[in-house]
Amino acid sequence: MSENKIYRIINLRYEYPNLSGEAKWAVVSTLPQSKLDEMYESELSQYRPYVYLTEEQGEAMADFRRNEDKHLKRRMKHDEYMGFDEELTSVFHPELIEDSLLDTVIHDEELEHLKKAIRQLSPSMQERIILYFFEGLTLPEIAARQGVSSSAVYSTLQYAVKKLKKIW
Structure with missing residues (x-):
């Protein structure tokens, strides 16, 4: 004023x-x-x-x-003053860019453990788990491919996940 x-x-x-x-x-x-x-x-x-x-x-x-x-x-x-520069970040903070050897080993071991657990499921459970979680198909797509209802696929997936949790 x-x-x-x-x-x-x-x-x-x-x-x-x-x-x-x-x-x-x-x-x-x-x-x-x-x-x-x-x-x-x-x-x-x-x-x-x-x-x-x-x-x-x-x-x-x-x-x-x-x-x-x-x-x-x-x-x-x-915020970073200069913005993000992938080349500089990889030089000064490689841990942000590359997976460490330990992370890679742990990931590989977990993946192998998951594969073994999936192999213990029935063939229909294995196929539905792979189609849903790894290939990204929806329940209706899996049902249409296998000639069953979506609710049957859903029930199988629920049961398969419970079994995997017990095995894991």
Whole structure:
């Protein structure tokens, strides 16, 4: 607010750099615009044409600006300044790019264990597990392929998963 604390001036070009139009300023006041113009005509003439805002509108504008600044600072704090560069990341953080040997071994062992568990199921269960979980077919697609109902496929899959959990 100015020295008199009755109004404050906002530079709209600063708040909105791409603003077009004649008004470059906003005047925020608790007084009605007519009373403000009457009392401070000479002081406000340098800001004409201006946009008149009530105190609530001015506060909403300030809240918006503070919120935008907060989010910008948060992004700057948490995002990488230069963006993602796969080559640099692979040099400085290879653990993010490549699986470690241990991860590969564990994955291979788990996959082999899963294959052994699936082999212990009946042939129809094996086929439905593979079609559903590995090939991504839907229950109706499996049912149509095998000439059975979707509910039969669903029941078989439920039972097969229970058996796999026990084996695993």
